[in-house]
Amino acid sequence: MSNINYHDSLLVAPLRIIALNNCKELGEKVNQLIIERRHKALSEAGIRNSSFKMQEYDRDDYLVSYDCPRFGTGEGRAVINQSIRGTDLFIIADTVNYSELFKMHGSISQMSPDDHFMDLKRVIMACGGSPRRITVIMPYLYEGRQNVRMANESLDCAQALQELTEMGVETIITFDAHDSRVQNAIPIHGFDNFYTSYQFIREIFDRNPDMPVDDKHLMIVSPDEGGMGRAVYYASLLGVNMGTFYRRKDYSITVNGDHPIVSVEFLGNDLAGKNIILLDDMIASGQTIMDAAAELKKRGASKVIICATFGLFSNGLDEIDAAYEKGLFDNIYTTNLVHVPNELLHKQYYVNVDMSAYISLIIDTLNHDTSVNNILDATSRIQELVETRLKEQGSI
Known part of the structure; x- marks a missing residue:
């Protein structure tokens, strides 16, 4: 100000x-x-x-x-x-x-x-x-x-x-x-x-100085169709492709208040050797985002960076830790807009994005x-970040 x-x-x-x-x-x-x-x-x-x-x-x-x-x-x-x-x-x-x-x-x-x-x-x-x-x-x-x-x-x-x-x-x-x-x-x-798009992109760029920003090396992915708008926004500003997972549910059955997923399909280009930014608004139990990360690695993704504004982790961190040990993802970025337990702050894979x-x-x-x-529209600020990054890597 x-x-x-x-x-x-x-x-x-x-x-x-x-x-x-x-x-x-x-x-x-x-x-x-x-x-x-x-x-x-x-x-x-x-x-x-x-x-x-x-x-x-x-x-x-x-x-x-x-x-x-x-x-x-x-x-x-x-x-x-x-x-x-x-x-x-x-x-x-x-x-x-x-x-x-x-x-x-x-x-x-x-x-x-x-x-x-x-x-x-x-x-x-x-x-x-x-x-x-x-x-x-x-x-x-x-x-x-x-x-x-x-x-x-x-x-x-x-x-x-x-x-x-x-x-x-x-x-x-x-x-x-x-x-x-x-x-x-x-x-x-x-x-x-x-x-929180500007803060996430800035943090990712700062912590991954050697990560190329182009459609041959980077892709934005949404774990479900509900987050496609967010993924499209990131992909457009970064000048890369985006993909999403389509989860077909059986609406004739309800289990624990939700309809079970009967199949998962990835809609997007080839992932082999690419760095992936996997976006969602929140990590609740973590099951959806971890399933998506696992599928990305199966399809040959080189690096998977998970970004979610709110890290709720309602089922604890044991399954998240196990997924990291299996190599299903490389980092998780969440903000301090909600409570972050001290245990999570000290995890090797975790990055806290300060929104204060x-x-x-x-x-x-x-x-x-x-x-x-x-302040609401961070488009120009993100474009400046991307332009600076492209100059650094000699793309423009």
Whole structure:
């Protein structure tokens, strides 16, 4: 945000951030980056006068202290420990952080996504309508996979979005939504869906300096037809081919809430000797992405790099470790937008893509009431990365 003209773009209101306990580390990183960026920008512009101090540019902390204690029955409440009246409040929440615990009837329980979402609503209720504006940053969209009604079933994601806006939330920000059309549930409220493509490509280029970027050596692959749009975008910008797996299901049978896959076909060019970037929005159990990686290696892929915005690993890491030992993939890249266990951070194959700078930029931009269109569309920034890479390898 150092390119903001501080003479022309004042704050909507003094900035405050509540990072729920489920994303405390991410919130602290975002807070520090905003502090450093604003101090630097104001110093470079020679602006340290009282009018900007009144707008609270010059704070040393934007985080708001809060508590969410629980009764012995597991019931909870939220308490905000400082004034937020008239502020531009951003609340950051990770609803899939399974490491958070609470005590109920003397036993320790893991917090579920429902528990986290209820705590988010408690914090909003504790605000009492006093902030000038409330924006919720929920990187992993709560119940984002339950976004379509196929039979007599609940529409959890749509209901959650409506609950938040009815409580006074003006804008909801998320990343790589499973299906961004769910925003139709709140048509007159803000819903911004940001993507992680630039951060992934930059990280892959930095860590693989010798990897050629051309259609003879690189291919983008989606593990299923649902992620084809993402793969097409990457492939178009990198100037390479893409492929996808078509998984035919037996819709006459339901097993554990899903229809079993009866056959898998790869749709794409020859993979022999190519480096593959295998893309998905999330790794849940890991079965789909590992099956795809195994098929890619069978077809002669040289290197398989897995990229997923959210690494949930709901079945643990044992099967992922076993797949790595078998040589089915080379690296897994996921972000810090959701909880990442320490065990995973120390895996040889794992790369954590830090998104804190991106979130701090989004918050800073919105707090100045400036358009986020340039941040939403990373196409030009990715093109610059690719052009630089092609020059380095002598292709242009």
